[in-house]
Amino acid sequence: MNDIQASPSAVWCPRVTVACVVADGDRYLMVEEEVAGRLAYNQPAGHLDDGESLASAAVRETLEETGWTVALEHLIGVHQWRSTEHGDSVVRFSFAARALSHDPQRPLDKGIHRALWLTRAEVAALGDQLRSPLVLQSIDAWLAGQRVPLTVLGSLLSEDRYP
Template sequence: MADPVSKSEIWRPHVTVACVVADGDRYLMVEEEVAGQLAYNQPAGHLDDGESLAAAAVRETLEETGWTVELQHLLGVHQWRSTEHGDAVIRFSFAARALSHDPDRPLDTGIRRALWLSRAEIAELGVRLRSPMVLLSIDDWLAGRRLPLESLSYLPDEGVACE
Protein backbone atom coordinates (compact mmCIF):
# COMPACT_ATOMS: atom_id res chain seq x y z
CA MET A 1 0.00 0.00 0.00
CA ALA A 2 1.37 3.41 -0.97
CA ASP A 3 2.15 5.95 1.71
CA PRO A 4 -0.46 8.71 1.82
CA VAL A 5 0.80 12.15 0.84
CA SER A 6 0.68 14.64 3.68
CA LYS A 7 -1.36 17.79 3.17
CA SER A 8 1.80 19.91 3.34
CA GLU A 9 3.25 18.02 0.34
CA ILE A 10 0.29 18.60 -1.97
CA TRP A 11 0.89 21.24 -4.63
CA ARG A 12 -1.54 24.13 -4.31
CA PRO A 13 -1.74 26.98 -6.83
CA HIS A 14 -2.96 30.45 -5.86
CA VAL A 15 -6.65 30.71 -6.72
CA THR A 16 -7.56 34.23 -7.77
CA VAL A 17 -10.52 36.08 -9.22
CA ALA A 18 -10.73 39.21 -11.37
CA CYS A 19 -13.42 41.38 -12.89
CA VAL A 20 -13.52 43.00 -16.30
CA VAL A 21 -15.84 45.95 -15.76
CA ALA A 22 -16.53 47.76 -19.02
CA ASP A 23 -17.98 51.24 -19.48
CA GLY A 24 -18.15 51.74 -23.21
CA ASP A 25 -14.58 51.33 -24.43
CA ARG A 26 -13.03 51.88 -20.98
CA TYR A 27 -12.24 49.30 -18.33
CA LEU A 28 -12.01 49.59 -14.57
CA MET A 29 -8.40 49.15 -13.46
CA VAL A 30 -6.40 49.53 -10.28
CA GLU A 31 -3.03 51.14 -9.81
CA GLU A 32 -1.23 49.32 -7.02
CA GLU A 33 2.15 49.16 -5.40
CA VAL A 34 3.79 45.74 -5.74
CA ALA A 35 7.30 45.21 -4.39
CA GLY A 36 7.96 48.95 -4.46
CA GLN A 37 6.83 49.39 -8.08
CA LEU A 38 3.55 50.61 -9.57
CA ALA A 39 1.57 47.91 -11.34
CA TYR A 40 -1.82 47.85 -13.06
CA ASN A 41 -4.46 45.17 -12.85
CA GLN A 42 -8.16 44.59 -13.01
CA PRO A 43 -9.80 44.49 -9.61
CA ALA A 44 -8.52 41.09 -8.52
CA GLY A 45 -7.42 39.06 -5.55
CA HIS A 46 -7.32 35.75 -3.76
CA LEU A 47 -10.21 33.47 -2.97
CA ASP A 48 -10.76 33.30 0.79
CA ASP A 49 -11.45 30.03 2.57
CA GLY A 50 -15.18 29.30 2.65
CA GLU A 51 -15.96 31.89 -0.06
CA SER A 52 -17.51 31.27 -3.47
CA LEU A 53 -15.63 32.43 -6.55
CA ALA A 54 -18.46 34.82 -7.41
CA ALA A 55 -18.54 36.35 -3.92
CA ALA A 56 -14.75 36.77 -4.01
CA ALA A 57 -14.90 38.64 -7.33
CA VAL A 58 -17.57 41.06 -6.07
CA ARG A 59 -15.73 41.56 -2.75
CA GLU A 60 -12.33 42.19 -4.33
CA THR A 61 -13.80 44.73 -6.76
CA LEU A 62 -15.44 46.66 -3.93
CA GLU A 63 -12.35 46.52 -1.70
CA GLU A 64 -9.96 47.64 -4.43
CA THR A 65 -12.08 50.23 -6.26
CA GLY A 66 -15.07 51.28 -4.16
CA TRP A 67 -17.33 49.99 -6.97
CA THR A 68 -20.22 47.63 -6.27
CA VAL A 69 -20.65 45.34 -9.25
CA GLU A 70 -22.99 42.65 -10.49
CA LEU A 71 -21.40 39.66 -12.16
CA GLN A 72 -22.75 38.90 -15.61
CA HIS A 73 -20.59 36.11 -17.05
CA LEU A 74 -17.56 33.96 -16.50
CA LEU A 75 -15.01 34.97 -19.16
CA GLY A 76 -12.51 32.20 -18.62
CA VAL A 77 -10.15 30.34 -16.38
CA HIS A 78 -6.50 31.16 -16.93
CA GLN A 79 -3.43 29.35 -15.64
CA TRP A 80 -0.08 31.12 -15.32
CA ARG A 81 3.16 30.99 -13.34
CA SER A 82 3.68 34.34 -11.64
CA THR A 83 6.92 36.14 -12.43
CA GLU A 84 6.37 38.07 -9.18
CA HIS A 85 6.52 35.14 -6.74
CA GLY A 86 7.13 32.10 -8.97
CA ASP A 87 4.00 30.24 -7.89
CA ALA A 88 1.26 28.94 -10.14
CA VAL A 89 -1.91 31.01 -10.38
CA ILE A 90 -5.36 29.85 -11.46
CA ARG A 91 -7.45 32.93 -12.25
CA PHE A 92 -11.21 32.99 -12.74
CA SER A 93 -12.06 36.07 -14.81
CA PHE A 94 -15.56 37.51 -14.73
CA ALA A 95 -17.43 40.16 -16.67
CA ALA A 96 -19.25 42.52 -14.34
CA ARG A 97 -21.51 45.55 -14.58
CA ALA A 98 -20.84 48.57 -12.39
CA LEU A 99 -23.80 49.40 -10.16
CA SER A 100 -22.63 52.14 -7.80
CA HIS A 101 -19.49 53.83 -6.53
CA ASP A 102 -18.51 54.93 -3.03
CA PRO A 103 -15.68 57.46 -3.55
CA ASP A 104 -15.16 57.75 0.23
CA ARG A 105 -14.57 54.04 0.78
CA PRO A 106 -10.96 53.33 1.80
CA LEU A 107 -9.20 51.09 -0.71
CA ASP A 108 -7.18 47.98 0.13
CA THR A 109 -3.61 48.43 1.34
CA GLY A 110 -1.29 48.95 -1.61
CA ILE A 111 -4.02 50.18 -3.96
CA ARG A 112 -3.22 53.74 -5.02
CA ARG A 113 -6.35 54.41 -7.06
CA ALA A 114 -9.01 53.03 -9.36
CA LEU A 115 -9.11 54.37 -12.89
CA TRP A 116 -10.83 53.77 -16.22
CA LEU A 117 -8.62 53.08 -19.24
CA SER A 118 -9.15 52.03 -22.85
CA ARG A 119 -7.72 48.75 -24.11
CA ALA A 120 -5.06 50.71 -26.03
CA GLU A 121 -4.03 52.59 -22.87
CA ILE A 122 -3.86 49.32 -20.95
CA ALA A 123 -1.74 47.68 -23.67
CA GLU A 124 0.64 50.67 -23.57
CA LEU A 125 1.37 49.89 -19.91
CA GLY A 126 3.36 46.86 -21.12
CA VAL A 127 5.53 45.40 -18.36
CA ARG A 128 3.71 47.47 -15.75
CA LEU A 129 0.71 45.14 -16.10
CA ARG A 130 0.51 42.82 -13.10
CA SER A 131 0.20 39.81 -15.40
CA PRO A 132 -0.52 38.85 -19.01
CA MET A 133 -3.98 37.80 -17.81
CA VAL A 134 -5.04 41.46 -17.71
CA LEU A 135 -5.12 41.83 -21.49
CA LEU A 136 -6.15 38.21 -21.98
CA SER A 137 -9.31 38.83 -19.93
CA ILE A 138 -10.15 42.03 -21.81
CA ASP A 139 -9.56 40.28 -25.12
CA ASP A 140 -11.85 37.43 -24.00
CA TRP A 141 -14.51 40.10 -23.34
CA LEU A 142 -13.95 41.77 -26.71
CA ALA A 143 -14.04 38.39 -28.51
CA GLY A 144 -17.50 37.76 -27.08
CA ARG A 145 -16.53 34.90 -24.78
CA ARG A 146 -19.32 34.48 -22.28
CA LEU A 147 -19.89 31.49 -20.04
CA PRO A 148 -22.95 31.37 -17.82
CA LEU A 149 -22.32 31.98 -14.14
CA GLU A 150 -24.18 28.74 -13.57
CA SER A 151 -21.07 27.01 -14.98
CA LEU A 152 -19.65 27.40 -11.48
CA SER A 153 -21.02 25.57 -8.47
CA TYR A 154 -20.45 26.43 -4.85
CA LEU A 155 -21.11 23.80 -2.22
CA PRO A 156 -20.75 25.48 1.18
CA ASP A 157 -18.91 23.59 3.89
CA GLU A 158 -21.43 21.62 5.86
CA GLY A 159 -18.91 20.33 8.34
CA VAL A 160 -18.44 17.04 6.47
CA ALA A 161 -14.85 15.85 6.37
CA CYS A 162 -13.51 14.77 2.98
CA GLU A 163 -10.84 12.16 2.50
Protein backbone atom coordinates (compact mmCIF):
# COMPACT_ATOMS: atom_id res chain seq x y z
CA MET A 1 0.00 0.00 0.00
CA ASN A 2 1.43 3.42 -0.85
CA ASP A 3 1.24 6.48 1.41
CA ILE A 4 -1.73 7.93 -0.46
CA GLN A 5 -3.82 4.81 0.19
CA ALA A 6 -2.75 4.34 3.81
CA SER A 7 -5.29 5.24 6.44
CA PRO A 8 -4.24 8.15 8.70
CA SER A 9 -3.90 5.82 11.68
CA ALA A 10 -1.50 3.58 9.73
CA VAL A 11 0.88 6.39 8.73
CA TRP A 12 4.00 6.55 10.86
CA CYS A 13 4.64 9.96 12.42
CA PRO A 14 7.70 10.95 14.45
CA ARG A 15 7.50 13.27 17.43
CA VAL A 16 8.41 16.78 16.30
CA THR A 17 10.25 18.83 18.89
CA VAL A 18 11.99 22.18 19.09
CA ALA A 19 14.87 23.36 21.27
CA CYS A 20 16.77 26.60 21.84
CA VAL A 21 20.47 27.07 22.40
CA VAL A 22 20.56 30.36 24.29
CA ALA A 23 24.12 31.56 24.91
CA ASP A 24 25.31 34.22 27.33
CA GLY A 25 29.07 34.41 26.88
CA ASP A 26 30.32 30.89 27.56
CA ARG A 27 27.16 29.80 29.41
CA TYR A 28 24.03 28.16 28.02
CA LEU A 29 20.47 28.28 29.29
CA MET A 30 19.45 24.84 30.51
CA VAL A 31 16.54 23.30 32.37
CA GLU A 32 16.66 20.78 35.17
CA GLU A 33 13.58 18.61 34.88
CA GLU A 34 12.10 15.44 36.26
CA VAL A 35 11.69 12.78 33.58
CA ALA A 36 10.42 9.32 34.44
CA GLY A 37 11.39 9.76 38.09
CA ARG A 38 14.93 11.02 37.48
CA LEU A 39 16.57 14.43 37.12
CA ALA A 40 17.58 15.27 33.58
CA TYR A 41 19.08 18.32 31.90
CA ASN A 42 18.04 19.75 28.56
CA GLN A 43 17.89 22.94 26.60
CA PRO A 44 14.52 24.63 26.78
CA ALA A 45 12.64 22.24 24.48
CA GLY A 46 9.30 20.65 23.81
CA HIS A 47 6.76 19.43 21.32
CA LEU A 48 5.31 21.30 18.39
CA ASP A 49 1.60 21.95 18.98
CA ASP A 50 -1.00 21.54 16.25
CA GLY A 51 -1.42 24.80 14.33
CA GLU A 52 1.84 26.26 15.62
CA SER A 53 4.90 27.22 13.61
CA LEU A 54 8.29 25.78 14.53
CA ALA A 55 9.58 29.24 15.44
CA SER A 56 6.58 29.98 17.66
CA ALA A 57 6.97 26.64 19.42
CA ALA A 58 10.64 27.30 20.20
CA VAL A 59 9.93 30.73 21.68
CA ARG A 60 6.91 29.42 23.63
CA GLU A 61 8.72 26.42 25.08
CA THR A 62 11.65 28.56 26.21
CA LEU A 63 9.33 30.98 27.99
CA GLU A 64 7.26 28.21 29.61
CA GLU A 65 10.27 26.23 30.82
CA THR A 66 12.61 29.05 31.90
CA GLY A 67 10.74 32.34 32.22
CA TRP A 68 13.03 33.80 29.54
CA THR A 69 11.67 35.63 26.52
CA VAL A 70 13.98 35.02 23.56
CA ALA A 71 14.40 36.11 19.97
CA LEU A 72 15.33 33.41 17.48
CA GLU A 73 18.43 34.19 15.44
CA HIS A 74 19.16 31.06 13.39
CA LEU A 75 18.24 27.45 12.83
CA ILE A 76 21.17 25.36 14.03
CA GLY A 77 20.01 22.07 12.57
CA VAL A 78 17.43 19.34 12.25
CA HIS A 79 18.31 16.13 14.05
CA GLN A 80 16.74 12.67 14.16
CA TRP A 81 17.01 10.36 17.13
CA ARG A 82 15.22 7.39 18.63
CA SER A 83 14.43 8.25 22.22
CA THR A 84 15.66 5.85 24.86
CA GLU A 85 13.04 7.34 27.16
CA HIS A 86 9.92 6.39 25.18
CA GLY A 87 11.28 4.52 22.14
CA ASP A 88 9.72 6.85 19.58
CA SER A 89 11.58 8.53 16.75
CA VAL A 90 12.13 12.25 17.31
CA VAL A 91 12.79 14.98 14.76
CA ARG A 92 14.25 17.96 16.62
CA PHE A 93 14.62 21.48 15.23
CA SER A 94 17.38 23.24 17.17
CA PHE A 95 17.48 27.03 17.15
CA ALA A 96 19.97 29.64 18.30
CA ALA A 97 18.23 32.33 20.33
CA ARG A 98 19.17 35.53 22.13
CA ALA A 99 17.81 36.18 25.63
CA LEU A 100 15.72 39.36 25.80
CA SER A 101 14.17 39.44 29.27
CA HIS A 102 13.48 37.23 32.26
CA ASP A 103 10.42 36.95 34.49
CA PRO A 104 11.62 35.23 37.68
CA GLN A 105 8.05 35.17 39.03
CA ARG A 106 6.66 33.21 36.09
CA PRO A 107 5.66 29.66 37.09
CA LEU A 108 7.62 27.06 35.12
CA ASP A 109 6.07 24.08 33.33
CA LYS A 110 5.16 21.04 35.37
CA GLY A 111 8.21 18.84 35.94
CA ILE A 112 10.71 21.68 35.48
CA HIS A 113 12.69 22.19 38.70
CA ARG A 114 14.69 25.21 37.58
CA ALA A 115 16.42 27.06 34.78
CA LEU A 116 20.18 27.45 35.06
CA TRP A 117 23.17 28.65 33.05
CA LEU A 118 26.01 26.18 32.48
CA THR A 119 29.22 26.18 30.49
CA ARG A 120 29.77 23.63 27.75
CA ALA A 121 32.16 21.74 30.05
CA GLU A 122 29.52 21.63 32.79
CA VAL A 123 26.91 20.38 30.30
CA ALA A 124 29.29 17.68 29.03
CA ALA A 125 30.09 16.62 32.60
CA LEU A 126 26.40 15.78 33.15
CA GLY A 127 26.87 12.71 30.93
CA ASP A 128 23.93 10.33 31.34
CA GLN A 129 21.91 13.04 33.06
CA LEU A 130 21.45 14.80 29.70
CA ARG A 131 17.93 14.25 28.37
CA SER A 132 19.37 13.19 25.02
CA PRO A 133 22.60 13.28 23.03
CA LEU A 134 21.01 16.09 21.01
CA VAL A 135 21.67 18.53 23.88
CA LEU A 136 25.44 18.53 23.49
CA GLN A 137 25.20 18.00 19.71
CA SER A 138 23.22 21.25 19.39
CA ILE A 139 25.68 23.24 21.51
CA ASP A 140 28.62 21.85 19.55
CA ALA A 141 26.97 22.65 16.22
CA TRP A 142 26.39 26.21 17.43
CA LEU A 143 30.00 26.49 18.62
CA ALA A 144 31.19 25.20 15.23
CA GLY A 145 29.36 28.10 13.59
CA GLN A 146 26.49 26.13 12.11
CA ARG A 147 23.88 28.77 11.26
CA VAL A 148 20.98 28.49 8.84
CA PRO A 149 18.83 31.57 8.16
CA LEU A 150 15.35 31.42 9.65
CA THR A 151 13.99 32.28 6.21
CA VAL A 152 14.42 28.61 5.21
CA LEU A 153 11.46 27.84 7.47
CA GLY A 154 8.13 28.37 5.83
CA SER A 155 4.73 28.43 7.44
CA LEU A 156 1.34 28.93 5.86
CA LEU A 157 -0.38 28.77 9.23
CA SER A 158 -2.69 31.69 9.96
CA GLU A 159 -1.96 31.52 13.68
CA ASP A 160 1.48 32.42 14.91
CA ARG A 161 1.32 33.41 18.58
CA TYR A 162 5.04 34.07 19.06
CA PRO A 163 6.61 35.72 15.99
